Amino acid sequence: MPRSLVVGNGNVLVGFDANYSVRDIYFPRVGDANQTMGNVCRTGFFIDGKFAWLEDAGWERQLGYAEDSLVTAVTLKHSRLGITVKFEDFVDLARNWFIRNLEVSSATGFTTGRVFFHYDWYIEGSDIGNTVAYDPRHRGVIAYKANRYFLVGGDPGPGFGIDTWANGKKGGGAAGTWVDAEDGELGRNPIEQGSVDCTVGFNLVPVAPGGPCVLTHWVCMGSRLSDVTTYGQELIIGKGPDTYMGRTLTYWQVWSEKDHRHIDEELGSEVTQLYRRSILTARTHVDNHGAIIAATDFDITKFARDTYAYAWPRDGALVANALDRAGHEDVTRSFFTFCQQCLVEEGFFLHKYTPYGLPGSSWLPWVDGQGTITLPIQEDETGLVIWALWQHYRIHRNLDFIVGLYSTLVIPAADWMVSYVDERNGLIKPSWDLWEERWGVHAFTVGAVWGGLDAARSFAELFGDVGSFVRYRDAADRLREAADEHLYSPELGRFARRIAVEEDGTLTVDLVNDSATYGLWRFGMYAPDEPRIAETMNSIKDQLANKAAAGGIGRYRDDYYFKVEPDTTKVPGNPWFICTLWMAQWFIATAKTAHDLKPAREIINWVVAHQLQGGLLSEQLDPNTGAPLSVSPLTWSAAELIATVDEFCRRSERVRRSALSTVPPQSSKS
Numbered sequence: 280m281p282r283s284l285v286v287g288n289g290n291v292l293v294g295f296d297a298n299y300s301v302r303d304i305y306f307p308r309v310g311d312a313n314q315t316m317g318n319v320c321r322t323g324f325f326i327d328g329k330f331a332w333l334e335d336a337g338w339e340r341q342l343g344y345a346e347d348s349l350v351t352a353v354t355l356k357h358s359r360l361g362i363t364v365k366f367e368d369f370v371d372l373a374r375n376w377f378i379r380n381l382e383v384s385s386a387t388g389f390t391t392g393r394v395f396f397h398y399d400w401y402i403e404g405s406d407i408g409n410t411v412a413y414d415p416r417h418r419g420v421i422a423y424k425a426n427r428y429f430l431v432g433g434d435p436g437p438g439f440g441i442d443t444w445a446n447g448k449k450g451g452g453a454a455g456t457w458v459d460a461e462d463g464e465l466g467r468n469p470i471e472q473g474s475v476d477c478t479v480g481f482n483l484v485p486v487a488p489g490g491p492c493v494l495t496h497w498v499c500m501g502s503r504l505s506d507v508t509t510y511g512q513e514l515i516i517g518k519g520p521d522t523y524m525g526r527t528l529t530y531w532q533v534w535s536e537k538d539h540r541h542i543d544e545e546l547g548s549e550v551t552q553l554y555r556r557s558i559l560t561a562r563t564h565v566d567n568h569g570a571i572i573a574a575t576d577f578d579i580t581k582f583a584r585d586t587y588a589y590a591w592p593r594d595g596a597l598v599a600n601a602l603d604r605a606g607h608e609d610v611t612r613s614f615f616t617f618c619q620q621c622l623v624e625e626g627f628f629l630h631k632y633t634p635y636g637l638p639g640s641s642w643l644p645w646v647d648g649q650g651t652i653t654l655p656i657q658e659d660e661t662g663l664v665i666w667a668l669w670q671h672y673r674i675h676r677n678l679d680f681i682v683g684l685y686s687t688l689v690i691p692a693a694d695w696m697v698s699y700v701d702e703r704n705g706l707i708k709p710s711w712d713l714w715e716e717r718w719g720v721h722a723f724t725v726g727a728v729w730g731g732l733d734a735a736r737s738f739a740e741l742f743g744d745v746g747s748f749v750r751y752r753d754a755a756d757r758l759r760e761a762a763d764e765h766l767y768s769p770e771l772g773r774f775a776r777r778i779a780v781e782e783d784g785t786l787t788v789d790l791v792n793d794s795a796t797y798g799l800w801r802f803g804m805y806a807p808d809e810p811r812i813a814e815t816m817n818s819i820k821d822q823l824a825n826k827a828a829a830g831g832i833g834r835y836r837d838d839y840y841f842k843v844e845p846d847t848t849k850v851p852g853n854p855w856f857i858c859t860l861w862m863a864q865w866f867i868a869t870a871k872t873a874h875d876l877k878p879a880r881e882i883i884n885w886v887v888a889h890q891l892q893g894g895l896l897s898e899q900l901d902p903n904t905g906a907p908l909s910v911s912p913l914t915w916s917a918a919e920l921i922a923t924v925d926e927f928c929r930r931s932e933r934v935r936r937s938a939l940s941t942v943p944p945q946s947s948k949s
Contacts, residue, residue, distance in 0.1 A: 281911035282576045283342050284893040285560065286349045286377075288370045289567035291500060292575055293377055297892075298334045299342060299353055299366070301398075303577050306375060306427075306500045308634035309564060310572035310588040314429070316401040317577025321478075324383075325393040325463040326360045332457075342892045347555050348531040349563065350524065351893075361387050371523045372530045375500040376511060378520055383483055384491040392483030393442075395465075396496055397457040399449065399476045402427050406474040411446040413469050417508050420444050420477045430507035433496035435481040439516050443480040446471040495520040535559055537606035545928050546880065549887050554924045556894035557917035558605050561598050564914040565610050569617025570634040571595035574898070574910035582841075587910050589631040589639040592618060592660035593713060593727075594915050596667035601918035603667075604925045608675045615671065618664050619688045626695030628660045630715075643711050647718075658699065658710040659724040659798070661692050662731030666802055669734030672741075685738055690747065693735030696728055697754045703784045705761030712777065713795055714834065720778040722766055723798035729758050730802025759804060766799075773815040774799055776835070792822050793835040794858040797865060807868035816865045825854045829905040830885060832859045841908045843901055850902040856886060856916040860923045867926045873934055879927055886920055896920060 282294040282302065287309060294303035301320040305313050323332040331337060339356040345367070353366040367380040381394065402409045402424040411422045418440020419432030433441060445456035445465040456478040459465050465480055484492045497520070499511030515523065535555045542551040564572045573594045574587035595618070599611040621636050622628060631639040643655035668689065672681050699708050701720075707728050712721045732755040739747035768775050768788055776793035778786050796815055800807045807816075825831050827844060831854025834840075838852030863882035870876045889905050890896055896916035897907030 280578060281891065281895075281897055281907040283891050283895060283911070284344070284351055284353075285563045285575070285895070285912065286351060286368060286370050287563040288349075288372055288375070289562075289565060291370045291375050291377065292563055293368075293370060294575055294577075295342075295351075295368075297340075297342075298338070299340060299355065300333050303575055304377070304498070305575060305588075307502065308568065308570070309566040310570060310575060310590070310634040312402075312404045313575075313577055313586075313588070314402055314404075314427070315399050316404060317580065318399040318401070320399055321395070321397040321457045323395045323397070323457075323460055324357070324360055324362060324364070325391075325395070325460070326362055326385075327389045327391050328463070329360055330461050330463065331357055331360055340892075344556070344559075344893065345528055346532070346552075347535040347559070348528050349559055350528045350531070361385050361389065362392075367524060369524060369527050372527045374511070374514075374523075375506075376515065376523065377498040377500070378515070378523060379496045380493070380520065380524060381496070382491045382493050383486065384489065385486050386488060388486050388488040388490070389483075390485050391463075392486070392492070393463055393480050394483060394494070394496075395457075395460040395478055395480045396431070397455070397460070397476065397478040398422065398429075398431060398498070399455065400429075402429075406450065408473070409475050410470065410472045411475045411477040412471075413444050413446065413467070414508075417512055419512065420446065420479055421504070421507070422475075422477060423504075426502045428501050428504055428507045430497075430499040430512055431477060431479050432499070432512050433479070433481060433494060434516065434520065435483075435494040439512075441479040442482045443467060445478045447476065448474060449476045450474045531559065534562075534607075542924060542928060545931050546883060546924065550883055550924060553887050553890055553894055554921060557896065557920045558602065558607070560895055560912050560917045561602060561914055561921070562607070562610065564912075565598075565602075565614070566590075566634045567613070568634065568636075569613035569615075570632065570636070571598045571614055571914065572634065573915065574913050576910040576912070579910050582909075585640055587913075589633060590617070590621075591631045592621070592628040592664050593657065594918075596660070596663040597922075598914050598918040600667045600670050601921035601925075603671050603674050605921060608671075608677065611671055612677075612680055615664075615668055615684060615688070619684055622688060622692060626661075626691035626693075627654070627656055627658070627699075628664065630655055630657065630711075643715070653718075654710065656710050657713060657715065657724070658696070658707060659713055659721075659727035661696060662724070662727035662729070663802070664731070665689055665692050665734045666727065666730035669737050672738075681738070682742070685742055689735055689738050693732060693747070693751055696732055696735075697750060700754070700757075701780065704765055704780070704786065705757050706765060706778065706780075707758065709780055713798075717777060717789075719789070720780060721795070722762075722774050722776050722793075723795040725758065725762055725766065726798035726800070726802050726804045729755055729762075729804040732758065733803055762799070762804070767811050771818075773818045774811060791835050792818055794819050794823055794832055794855075794861060795834070797861045800868070801861070801864070807865055813869070816862070820862055823851045823858070825850050825852075825902045827902040829854055829889070829900050829902050831855070831889075831900060831902075832862055833902075834858055841899060843908070844903065853899040853902050853908060855899045856889075856896050856913070857919045860886065860916075860919040863923050864919075864926055867923070867930045870930055870934060872938070873931070876927065876931060876934065879923070883920075883923060883927065
């Protein structure tokens, strides 16, 4: 089930599914570790002898956020229980506390009520060796293992603390303690260890018709017991949970308003809301130590036995560029410092990294099928980090920050890109494509490497490094010449997506059309209106458009990943947000008049129409129904929406100025 809402503070990320059940609790790094491993953590209500978990079909759900914030604003109604529940959930901006404020009301009233919160613990990603115990000193359940502590408590008012609890085993035929809650009572087992879960309950004050009952529930997280007791629960009780909600709400509303461009006037309020929501969503996926995580939706493990909870340098570079555009310099600085630390000695980036900057799991081999040594890389990742760093400098002009990265990041990466060239054809040597499926020389990679070399040339010029300037300029020129000669196919009438280099040096052209070919112009190698680029982009528009009800543009024909529709004439591939937005970016880049911007505006409106209820964007969509597929949210999807809206507003302003400058002055009569 896709994640419909996420909240976090850069150390903690909590993900909710479409039922509003908690599914992911990442701590102490965004992306590592998921302390619940994506399992359902249930919330249930017992009202006058009737019970329902949030996944019950009887709930009516309105999911969303308080405006421009990372505080949820969720309303749930259940006719059989006769209650309406409003949630305001958040992670405190500065402390690792997940706080949930509830208001329960009933049109008919009730005399007996309880709310239950269940947590399925896999502390540090494992259900081995965990402990859950009731702590009477703090009137809560503490779950812990080694240096990870979680205090599950709350304040039902008056007083504080949970009213009941269950600590128990799960697995091996045991469903878990959540089953005990369905009769309204919990067993109060004081402690359990091993594969465990826990459920806590709060009594609801009897409610007269229309009257509300309020309570606060929290999970305090830390590396020591005192982190969740002395510095956790006691602070919340002392200052009151409203103090922390107020400051968190204000912080995110101020943070999200750094970009003061008038998007409303250009694209309407719905686009503005999604733009700001995308900025906030991207921020939740940036670990405070610099890693930008691709996605935290743990359900993908059911498909791939792995997650997207890694830092891909490519994804991170594009997300950082989007956040830079929106004015968020500090968070992107951390990303580039993270990249500096991840760069291998030879000067390239590996496939992906953990939030700690260590190599992530990979299926890219160090040898090919014949035993020949290969590099397990996607070279576009190295190029795009340097490209994004130059864009960062252009926007913020933070010379003191950049100078520290020139010799430790820019020079080694650029020198390696210069060296990783096939002298037989002038192209870059083969690597894996951005889709992580094919080995060869890819158009997207060529464009990204050219962008990286050109950025390095700009840095060298900035610092008066003449030798490096000439080296990177000449390398970029040679790569462009090789692309002219080998990547463009007159027979296809467009650029090829890939060249396979045979052992004898002959080149085989991949005939499949691929939306990622857009990279040839996106990073500056070719002008967007260059005739061959126009041919290529128009072919993508015509051949990769989804003709089923959902619309959008796919990656390439007969895309196997989460394939839904076998008829490739109708559905070349599932529509992806990023691929569809790439087309919008090309329409924007080539627009000469306001009318030329209309197709891009239609695509942006399409994205708005296909967002999840909470404002999140998945990786791809069912081509027929428009339902989200694969992970949600995908940070890259949010980034492309941010970049597209930014480009639209800038181009629209230039078009208006151009139109005004060409209006002839009116003659006056004397």
